[in-house]
Amino acid sequence: MSLLEKIDKLDRRIIFLILLLLCFFPVLMPLGLPVPVSPATTSAYNALATLKPNDVICITFDYAGGSAAELYPQNLVILKHALKLNLRAVAVSFSVGGLELADQCLAEAGWGSKTYGVDYVNLGFVSGTETGMAAFVKDIQATISADARGTPLSQIPLMNDVKNINSFKYLAFTTSTSQDMYVRQFSGKGVPIIGCIQSLYFSVLQVYMGSGQIVGFLNGLRGSAEYEVMIKELGIGAISMDQASLTHWFAVLLLIMGNITSYFVRKNPRVKGGK
Amino acid sequence: MSNFMRTQFPIAIFIICQFYIFFEFFIPIPGGPALTSLLGKWVVCVSNFALLLGALNLIRFHGKNIVKQTKNEWYHGAIILVSMTAMFVSGWFFKPLYTWLYANIYTGLNTALMCYVGFYFYSAMYKTFKVRNFESFITLFACITMLIANAPISGTVWGLADIGIWIANVPGSGAWRGFLMSAALGMFAVAIRAAMGLERAYTGGSD
């Protein structure tokens, strides 16, 4: 086999090894590469920054397991920002997996220093996906009887100010699946909507933002890194951006190299099946 | 009566619920919003039972494999059922174990398993994403520009990231708008077909 053929038939385990090394290297030796901030993140930041103290915000935790790697840092950074601005937070989950993540995120963002039930609450899981969302939008107290800890809503002081979606001054939906249902149910009610999404759905969220259905969005791990830069509290997102820069350029190299070697191998008459 | 209960009754339920909820939004009906909220809450409860059904089916499937001692399968079923029981019981009676399992197995180990997707995607980019015609060239070009745009360091070189962002924001999101509109129109078409009794997937197909 010629060198070109050997490169064309490169064992995928070598690619895995190089990728793994590129992921480990920036964590062991941080490169500190810059992170430019996108307009979508700036809009999402401004939507929260313009709120007044004691305004109530809502964050949905509709992901779990593996998706938490990309979405959890986004919720964390928004909650840290909200804590700095002295807002009140309501966490809710329309997917069964996010129930525990809400408590974990609130604690990690520092909301333990506030009073549960007065400054923040975790309303737990609302089943029925889109139907659950529609019911939540209309009347929260009719849809949910008790919070995640089993306390009836009537005994939670914060819920005296929260009746339906219009009680919120900001709503951030976080999902690893279809964002369509959130936009269908939450937008157009006069509440600024922010999307916290996997970067896979970047183009889709651009459509929603272009049509004014959402105010801004965080584009995956990069979005959380940009937000961390804006609130000047670097965390998981910022650390990952060094890894992202190296691995993305590696991906570009693989795509170009794969096509070039395959083209020349196909053109070579000595190769079986070549011209 | 039997045929009515098996086929026509479910379709009647579907049509009544769908028409009521849909038209209540456009035509004010006294007491309408309250009934809609109540139906929404009931669906939330029934959906809980549907999710529990999924979990029970999992137990039934793996339980059968263990009882029948299916070759090469029964011990996988045993691990699944033991860990499922541990998680369920600890959720009700022993919260420290539940929290540990959630944070480490449900989140951490799940993430480690999902890494498989990332590694194989890179391998696919080298071995599978080949240009064979103009359309595949366009797709590859858009993919490469988006990869460059998503690498934060590209933003420091003037214009490098902008091409990918323009492609995603303008022609890309224009096409997505078309997808979303087509999907919405398709949803209406399927809903009308279901209301006419032509779509019966939820009734288990034709009887």
Place this chain on the structure above:
Amino acid sequence: MVDTLQTALIMGTLCALAWSIMYKLNIGYRFAEDLTVGVMGGYILYSISDNTVSNFIAPLMRGDLLNLVPIAIGVILWGQLLKPSQRWVARAPLAFITGVGSAVALKGAVYGNILTYIQSMATPPASGTLPYFNHIIAGLATITSVIYFFFTIEHKGAILPVTKIGRFFMMVAFGSVAGSSVLSNITFIFNRTQWFVVTPWAWVPLAIVAMAIVVDLVRSMGRKQS
């Protein structure tokens, strides 16, 4: 309950076993996979039952008898577990969920997925040549993509070039999504590599599994040569 060192070693081992699939399928990977599936199933079972008890059964016990109706419908839905000849009982609850769910989605789709986009296509940007140009390109992409999906009209004659342009724009969209999806897919690897570096002693099981892989590789290469 389980201290940090034990957690690091247990999780380090399990994550290393999960990654061993990259070398080849093995029993360690299958164990990690089964454990995850079981824990996920148990979590769903626990959180749904907890939610049902606190939001529906507890209010029922407190006297809100209306909750009996959805609970009864839900129990009838479990008719799916019966013999095939008896499963028809579950159709009505399924029809109820589907009917309400589809109407809720359709209500949102009228304004959210159709009228809003028509409005945004019809509203030109305030000023500037580039925004106008972008607006026209995006509008063209939308219209040609929608026409492409009208399969009730045969794609020939005057329609054919329009659908071809629609296909072109869709290829651009797919390429863009493929490029964006790389960051989504690779975030999992970022998370675990950061965890391995930050968590004390977590790297030890990974190093042991890596050495085992190297030994197996050397042995298999030796067998190939002989």
